Amino acid sequence: MEKIWANSGDSHFLEPESLWRDSLPPRLAELVPRSEKDADGQWETVHIDGMSFRRKLPTGKAKEFTEASSRAPGAADIVKRIPDLDQEGIWSELVFPSLGMWSSSFRTPEVLREALKVSNDWAYETIDKYNPRLVSTAQVSTLDIGDAVAELERCAEMGYKAVFMPVTPHPLQKDYNQDDWEPFWAAAEAANIVLAFHIGTDPIDLSKGGSAGVVYRGPGGAVLNYTETTFGGQRAVMKMVACGALDRHENLKVLVSEGGATWVPFVADRMMEGYRQHAMAVRPKLKREPKEIIYSQVYASFQHDESAIAACTAMGFNNVMWGSDYPHMEGTYGHTQETLHHLFDGVDPKVKERITVGAFRELFPDVPELPRTTDATNAALV
Template identity: 75%
Template sequence: MNKIWANSGDSHFLEPEDLWRTSLPARLADLVPRSEKDPDGLWETVHIDGMSFRRQLPKPQAQEFYDATHRAPGARDLDLRLKDLDNEGVWGELTFPSLGMWNSSFRTPEVLREAVKVSNDWAWDKIARRSPRLIPTAQVPTLILEDAVAELERCAEIGYRAVFMPTSPHPKQKPYNHDSWEPFWAAAERANMVLAFHIGTEPVDLTATGPSGVVHRGPGGAVLNYVETTYSGQRVATAMVASGALDRHPDLRILIAEGGATWVPFLADRMEEGYRQHHMLVRPKLTRSPREILYSQVYASFQHDSTAVAAMTAMGYNNVMWGSDYPHMEGTFGHTQETLHGLFDGVDPAVKQRITVGAFAELFPSVPPLPTADAPAPVGATS
């Protein structure tokens, strides 16, 4: 097969597990997450920010499943990662953090603020400086919104162009449709920062036993839980439109990563209907229609969905973006070319270009142009 090159709007990198503990002063390092496994391997004690709790570890077969999500060679190694990307036909790549999944568990603002700075400085030095093809997402400490604004502005000055956001805010903060977030939305718009909401990142009860993300049990539980992760991204987009946040900030762009794309036209229908049929109850009033706001300011990434292309060709939604989800099991590593050919063979070249390259380049123009037939892709060590 001729190689189809694409940019990826969704991937993940595993930082050193001891990054926070080895980089923070001792009085703060003692408060970052660490775990102690029992000798029998069945339970562990988790310590974080002055709290300790016990939780049951996944059974061996489940642990094998979770470990498999990080077996790609470049999950932790950037040299191997770039070689993987060259082999798979992935050019530019938006990378989400790993340690950032703990952010909603902190309760001491100083610890979260300093831990996030360590992560952002590390990611810029190790990932962004390694290759212009890699776009790391910054993290912000949302226990105190003033801290979040300050770190966003600091990262923008460093050179970041995207901020990783969980699909639900820190438990101590108001929901995203609340006006208290207005200074943050305004700061992101001023800094030309994309707000990258990744599905499946809503806060979970870490004191609960068993793996996080388990909402449903019983028949069909695995599929129910997998599908459940997508809904939070749709709620974010709905909140940002209905609350007027995107209407007030027309230059602000948000990305809902890994949640598919065909839900955007569906939400546009429902929001248009609600806004029209219940207009007497709707506050605030928008200056543009919900569909116009969704279609112009919300981007959505997918990896395998056969219907995603139709969101553009049949439903007029142009901000569809492909993503590999490297190195996770849900992603395309090992069969990226097969996936891309299955999605785009026979598709209008303009549609193919927009989804594989154009939408990403629109958000992150600093990534160099893709290789051409006359200039083949460089080896993975290229920076």
């Protein structure tokens, strides 16, 4: 089976668990997340930013799921990561963080600001500088917009090309459709930074026993919760279009990772109908139609969705991008080539090229270009 090479718009790296504690001054280090497990291994107490709460540890199938992300050799080892990618046929990838998922649990702006600086310095030195095929996403505080702007500009000077955005900002901050965020959108456009929203990143109130990704319980809960994670990215795009942020900043690019692609034409059509049929109530008025804004500035990545290709071939949405979600359980690690062949065998070569390579390079043109022949590729990987 001939290897299909692709760029990935979605992957993750597991930072050292002690990164923040080891790198921050003691008065701040004591406020970052740490846990104490009970002697029986059934419960743990989590301490973060002056708060403490208890939660039950996963067992059985749930435990298998939480451990799945560490099974790939390069999940937390940068030296082993490139061999993993070469084996799978992934040339370049956008890399999201892991520790940053705690961001919405902080309440002290200084602690979150300094912790994310540590993460950004570490990721750029450890990941981006190791190999130009790897593109890390910077992290910024959504608790304090001023801090977010300052860190975005600092990271842009370092060389970052994308910033990770949770689909909903910190619960103590205004939502993305509010004017408060205008300085951040302007800074991202000026720095040519891609806004990379990752699904499943709605804030969770851990102090009330909430668990990441758990909305439904009972019959069908696993499928319901997995499906539910996709909607946050759609809402983030809707907010940025409806409030005029993308209309004002025509060069600003948005990527929604791991959320599929066929939702984009639907949301575009739905927003067009709302804008047209409820014109008397619509504020603000946009210079361009919602569909034009979405189709020109929004990108979407998927991993297994057979329907995603139809978004490009039958619905006119050209900013479709494949992603492996390495090394997560729902990703393609271990069967990437089978997945790519299933998706693209028989597909128009131009469409295949656009989805596997072109859309990614449009967002990140500085990434080394994928060699065009098998011999050249093999030579480049030696």
